[in-house]
Amino acid sequence: MTEKRTCPYAKACGACAFTGQPYEETLKEKERTVAKLLAPYVRLEGITGMEHPYGYRNKVHRVYGLCDSGRTRKRVSGIYAAGSHQVVPVRGCLIEDERAQEILRTVTELMDDFRIRYYDEDSGQGLLRHVLIRTAHATGQIMVTLVLASPVIPGKKHFLEKLLKRHPEITTVVVNINDRPTNAVLGAREQTAYGRGYIEDVLCGKTFRISSRSFYQVNPVQTEKLYLKAMEMAQLNGHGRVIDAYCGIGTIGLIAADRAKEVIGVESNREAVRDAAANAKLNGARNIRFTAADAGEFLTMLSAEEKADVVFLDPPRAGASEAFLRAAAAASPGRIVYISCNPETLARDLGILKKLGYRAKEAAAFDMFPWTEAQHVETVVGLVRTGGRNKGGI
Secondary structure: OOOOOOOOOHHHHOOOOOOOOOHHHHHHHHHHHHHHHHOOOOOEEEEEOOOOOOOOEOEEEEEEEEEEEOOEEEEEEEEEOOOOOOEEEOOOOOOEOHHHHHHHHHHHHHHHHOOOOEOEOOOOEOOEEEEEEEEOOOOOOEEEEEEEOOOOOOOHHHHHHHHHHHOOOOOEEEEEEOOOOOOOOOOOEEEEEEOOOOEEEEEOOEEEEEOOOOOOOOOHHHHHHHHHHHHHHHOOOOOOEEEEEOOOOOHHHHHHHOOOOEEEEEEOOHHHHHHHHHHHHHOOOOOEEEEEOOHHHHHHHOOHHHOOOEEEEOOOOOOOOHHHHHHHHHOOOOEEEEEEOOHHHHHHHHHHHHHOOEEEEEEEEEOOOOOOOOOOOEEEEEEEEOOOOOOOOO
């Protein structure tokens, strides 16, 4: 039985719907939710939970700003309440990496000591907007990203000296400049204030370079289990062509590369493609290439000689578009492995793929986000082509 803890911010924050309940009960509820949604298409094998479902988030974010307090504007730092732009002041979080939280408390303290002004969204005045900290589970490396409205930090040298003296475990510090009146957290410009400007982590035996803007799963322990299950469903034996759609920094494609003849990663974000290429070089993978393109358009343009044997797809919460799913089916892979962070859009897309000639053969769920709402589950589904020759077991 997992230790039950309570969070003093749960009601105001709203992110952890199951806080205070026994973890085993939350797992059953998530399993029931996914199983019911997928029932028309496939039987869910079950859900894999965490042995220690606390402190798992390797990406921690704090907002710094001003809020109305009577006749004055009060400085506030915290997290956005679920589904809103309202900042909830917090001192700690049960699901965030504890090292990152300690560093955040120091950053806040030093910002106040150095009298750094918090950003005021109403007037556009002030300097400090956000702080993001990313921790690498396998290597222990830590990146601190300061999001500022201007590249100039008063007392920058002394600030960094004090921060690093208190936390020598920090690997790199990055200054991100976001000088636009936008709700987006990160701006387009960055400066490396200390270290290399990125950290590295190891997942499924592969090393990945992670920058401030890289998409990298927030729960590395569960991600490794999820990806190994996806590889199992793909049934690769070293001879096929694999397409990794929505490839990001290349995590799935690089893990599959040892099991395939050729891997092609497709991603519309050019910066992510550059990271993916760097990760391929870092791992000495020569049978993988990455393309900056719309995944659906890329699949549509594949020639008969370039047809895919297996397609991995890991779309955002909105799921895949019908146009993309049609393009994926037109590439006639023997297998499609669909990794989803939203069981509702997954069920919708399985219905479309069924009409396109693909049967969902197996499904497994993973609690990537313990204590959060029942729909916040990662699910992997293995589909096989029902029409014509099946190229499974390639």
